[in-house]
Amino acid sequence: MTDLAERLQQLQTDALAELDVAADARAVEGLRASLFGRSGRLTSLLRGLADEDPSDRPTTGKLANAVREALEAAIAERLTGMVEADARARLSGEELDMSAPGRPWRVGHLHPTMTVERDLREIFHAFGFEVFEGPEIETDEMNFEALNIPPDHPSRDLWDTLYVAEASGEPLKPAADGTILRTHTSPVQIRAMRALTPPIRVITPGRCFRYEAVDASHGFEFFQVEGLVVDHDTSLADLKGMLEEFARALYGEATKTRFRPGYYPFTEPSVAFDVSCLVCGGSGCAACGRSGWMTILGAGMVHPTVLRSGGIDPDEFQGYAFGMGLDRITLLRHGIPDLRLLMSPDLRFLEQFPAGR
Numbered sequence: 001m002t003d004l005a006e007r008l009q010q011l012q013t014d015a016l017a018e019l020d021v022a023a024d025a026r027a028v029e030g031l032r033a034s035l036f037g038r039s040g041r042l043t044s045l046l047r048g049l050a051d052e053d054p055s056d057r058p059t060t061g062k063l064a065n066a067v068r069e070a071l072e073a074a075i076a077e078r079l080t081g082m083v084e085a086d087a088r089a090r091l092s093g094e095e096l097d098m099s100a101p102g103r104p105w106r107v108g109h110l111h112p113t114m115t116v117e118r119d120l121r122e123i124f125h126a127f128g129f130e131v132f133e134g135p136e137i138e139t140d141e142m143n144f145e146a147l148n149i150p151p152d153h154p155s156r157d158l159w160d161t162l163y164v165a166e167a168s169g170e171p172l173k174p175a176a177d178g179t180i181l182r183t184h185t186s187p188v189q190i191r192a193m194r195a196l197t198p199p200i201r202v203i204t205p206g207r208c209f210r211y212e213a214v215d216a217s218h219g220f221e222f223f224q225v226e227g228l229v230v231d232h233d234t235s236l237a238d239l240k241g242m243l244e245e246f247a248r249a250l251y252g253e254a255t256k257t258r259f260r261p262g263y264y265p266f267t268e269p270s271v272a273f274d275v276s277c278l279v280c281g282g283s284g285c286a287a288c289g290r291s292g293w294m295t296i297l298g299a300g301m302v303h304p305t306v307l308r309s310g311g312i313d314p315d316e317f318q319g320y321a322f323g324m325g326l327d328r329i330t331l332l333r334h335g336i337p338d339l340r341l342l343m344s345p346d347l348r349f350l351e352q353f354p355a356g357r
């Protein structure tokens with residue numbers, strides 16, 4: 001037996017002994033690297049084969065192969081055993097208790113104002129209205145001029161407007177292109193008329209903004225639903241009948257309604273639409289100022305100038321429109337005393353209105 005052959009056998013004995021005492025998979029991997037790595041102990045010995053006497057080479061070569069295979073197999077077997085033992089140890093320490101209570105899963109729900117909006121969408125859907133939405137950032141032209149409210153006209157005072165400022169410069173100046181935050185959903189009437197061909201029957205729900213002194217009943221941010229119908233031979237009687245049906249669908253069959261004269265620049269004639277007080281039912285209380293009535297929306301026949309702004313010939317078509325705030329409907333529905341609560345992110349408040357999950 002050559003010197004190299006002896007050293008190969010010795011290495012096998014040593015390595016198997018080391019493998020026996022290896023504590024964990026890391027130690028076994030370390031041993032594997034020390035044997036088979038680039039300058040590993042076995043690798044170095046195998047290089048010596050080239051220097052063997054040609055007559056010894058086949059025997060020593062065979063032995064070298066046997067040593068390599070034996071070590072590889074022993075290492076692989078040891079590793080498998082370790083992985084299994086490891087898994088067994090882990091599993092025996094774990095327990096699966098099928099009777100343990102689950103982790104609570106937080107389910108959110110719609111904001112109460114959005115529940116009202118969905119209710120309105122559903123009612124008007126049944127009346128044949130489709131939803132048409134417009135942008136919250138509008139132009140002065142769409143929010144006012146196209147709606148028959150010229151610059152500097154006193155009727156502008158009805159809407160306290162938030163102007164978008166020029167990007168730079170002191171003092172701040174309103175944007176030259178007349179960009180504003182819309183003060184109502186009425187500009188979407190114009191967009192709908194320009195986009196659709198009559199007969200038009202749309203509602204336009206959305207968020208609006210005003211420069212308001214905020215208190216329990218005024219917010220600078222609020223929600224409206226606008227309605228627009230344009231058709232041949234549409235009349236104030238159609239508007240009245242439709243709104244009466246709407247009020248009964250929203251507030252129940254016993255609801256009484258009335259029209260009062262009103263003023264809006266974009267309708268002629270204009271009306272205020274009242275329902276019997278939702279708190280006292282009509283007998284008079286603090287909520288309705290002892291009148292027995294509550295105004296829930298403004299409405300009227302679309303002004304010819306507005307039809308023209310929308311690209312519609314007022315000699316061929318008439319229309320009616322209405323607009324209402326969602327926030328007050330929400331407050332009344334739940335008996336919430338302060339509008340500001342609706343915009344608060346306080347979950348202790350919002351979680352009280354879980355309808356509409």
Ligand code: DAH
Pocket residue numbers: 183184185186226227264266267297298299300321322323324
């Ligand atoms: N845009 C009005 C407002 O915000 C509400 C309104 C009144 C809308 C009459 C209409 C309408 O379409 O016909 O005060």
